[in-house]
Amino acid sequence: MASERYNARVTETRWQKAWDEAKVFATANDDPRPKYYVLEMFPYPSGRIHMGHVRNYAMGDVVARYKRARGFNVLHPMGWDAFGMPAENAAMQNKVHPKSWTYSNIATMRDQLKSMGLSLDWAREFATCDVAYYSRQQRLFLDFLDKGLVTRRKSKVNWDPVDMTVLANEQVIDGKGWRSGATVEQRELVQWFFKISDFSEDLLTALDGLDRWPEKVRTMQRNWIGRSEGLRVRFQLDGAVPEGQDFVEVFTTRPDTLFGMSFLALSADHPLTTALAATSPEIAAFVEECHRMGTSAAAVETAEKRGYNTGLVVRHPFLDAVFPVYVANFVLMDYGTGAIFGCPAHDQRDLDFARRYHLTVTPVVLPEGADPTTFAVADEAYTGEGRIFNSAFLDGHSVAEAKEMVAHRLETATLGQAPQGTRQVNYRLRDWGISRQRYWGCPIPVIHCDSCGVVPVPRKDLPVALPEDVDFDRPGNPLDRHPTWKHVSCPVCAAPARRETDTMDTFVDSSWYFARFTAPDADDPTIPEVADAWLPVDQYIGGIEHAILHLLYSRFFTRAMKVAGHVGLDEPFRGLFTQGMVIHETYRAADGSWVSPAEIRIEAGETGRRAYRLDTAEEVTIGAIEKMSKSKRNTVDPTEIIESFGADTARWFMLSDSPPERDVEWTDQGAQGSSRFLQRVWRLVGETAEIAPPPGTPVPDVLAPAALTLRKAAHRTLAAVGEAIETLRFNVALAKIYELVNALGSAIANERAAFAAPGEAAALRETAEILVKLMAPMTPHLAEECWHVLGNGEMLAMSPWPELVPALLVEDEVTMPVQINGKKRADVTVPRDADAATVEKAALALEAVQRALEGKAPKKVIVVPQRIVNVVA
């Protein structure tokens, strides 16, 4: 037995079948044990799984199997984020229907995932493109509509000219579409919106309670929501004012700098601008120019601050003075009021603008220690703290006091029957535009009627199912050009009407799947009691790239579902973990083309590592270590790894070495190292099985030193591994397991005779069983096989976590380092409960200490019980 190599492929298939047949991982909703919901972000069915999936799902499976062994009723489901563009691209390129492309990919990837031996409840599986799923999503849409959480309005949208669809702000990265990479244009379209901004404040403040989320993600969300407190200030306009536009309002977070004002600027899209443009060709031309300016990061960065003087002026609220009104290209319409007052001395943008148009720059905040008679602003605006000056009644006050004083004065003053100032909180977060001009998505369930307007599809008429007979010959939306699908009669007046042909952003699909998993077959979107019993997800694991989009949308959706009565909580994810990427070396041929790892061999010689093509023996350049990607061809196919090494090796390697939140480099040597280690465990367990007494043999209370030492090591490891898994520090857990295996290996090799007696041998068995149980979450197949080699009948997957014997963690004697002036010079071994005086005496008696003291008394001796002794000479 011990000499046989472990055959991963045969063993893994066998245990996967056995677990499946015994329904070990099926989860019942009425199980009375405490619940634990572990979820990994579900995959997009692109065709094949990649190493990133292996890492992600290996981590989740460790948590799931561990919690199951600890007695929890674990929910660990899997599904498919199955709507989206690639299916339509495939349809265009390969003449395959998005539906068959998607479901065939799912079938492949399901098999691949199953070969990993994940402890998933496959009975709960669904794809978001299942009619059964998206019909419930349509019901949620209608519920949200009823609750006023959905609106429809004309808006400027980010238009992706390649994908020919609209993108949310969050989906525009550096001015480019997040999927296509094409430069995004601005267009005006009528769009459906989820009113996520209704929850801005709550989404922000609730972040404080998400203490099991990475701080980084919370910070990113805080920045994204972008709360700012300020004042809305009303100004009186003078000059050739258009009819009915006597006032203009600005939003400012710096009312304290009002006395430093030198101009007022309007957005090109401000109503007043529009009114002025109607009679002024010059203004109209300037507005046109602003619109042409791109919104890409590059365009914004290089764009100069430019403006057009309208000839209008505004009156200062406190001073007897007027200031020019400009239309400026840097003022955004959709933030604040679309107008600002410019204080060049204390705002860099305003300063740039003022310099260009030779406007006055009056400093009103004096930095600490600066001289008020000489302080001036040159090229850099002063945005720091200080005392207000040049500001009449504000002089001498702090920035905070001045803000408050101005706010108070203006909100109690009246200008044209309205308060001159209003305190206001602004958010950067905008409503979530969900309309997409695509086929492969969830249809928005509304009907447009010429006489009744927008009419929701009655719930009895759901689902609004996607038609299957569509073509992808041309760009644009196949639903829109389908000959019959969109033609329906109005549910209200029965007149001919048209279906909405936009579908929902696919981020909608992933915003509630975690809730659907709790009752995947329910007629309603959820069964609220069941959802509330399972949610929140105790541990959610996925990539950092979803820090804002998916996670913020899901937080909104949970709140919206609460309003609509589908769940009873606000926050869907109690614990969040963002794992790092899998990276790999890159290789390039002489012609610059990328070469995949499978096509090369590496030679390590005197001159370092060199790589050669397998087919032509031509040398290739070893490049940077980068994220695995198809474009750089530096991917490793999980299926090939699983077929050659086994799933356990792939899982083990993905969990070893690197901390899970950091990137991990896939190397062939690393994989082989993991494989070697698992073979070693197999051999050691085999040898243990030969000399160990039958299962259940009690371990005597009194053991010989060798057995006791080993037993203590096993329990120490048990405690350490449990803690490491709880805190998701898998690399640390694995290192502790390595140590235990080294201890077991050396015990068997060097002290075999010490384990001859049955009692001592029982300790050997106990150690092997603990080892196997500790490895089970990471390498479940090997562990299960070892468990049975050790003679156990019941499946390990159903067995509880080992019982810790706390007494074994306590040593009778402790060896403490002895420092002299902070540097370690010796060790002293004392009874564990020795008092400080005893320890001090023992330490001072040491030869090294005596030598250092040269007969003198120590100045001071610090004894930290059970930790350290420091002698100050």
Add this chain to the structure above:
RNA sequence: GCGGGCGUGGUGGAAUCGGUAGACACAAGGGACUUAAAAUCCCUCGGCUUCGGCCUUGCGGGUUCGAUCCCCGCCGCCCGCACCA
């Protein structure tokens, strides 16, 4: 520019309520077994050393009996956001 994070051997990393720096692994070198290879096992492995020790956690200071850990100032790298008034 703003915000956040990180700098430890050849490499990935371990050790933080301030208490033995370098666990564990990979790579490398040496040895055993073998006709040979694979597999396996054993040893060495931060630097310097006059073999007593000395130096070493990006750099420079500080606090402390004691600093990878706390404080101040630099340097470097990574990530996120960015005309948000």
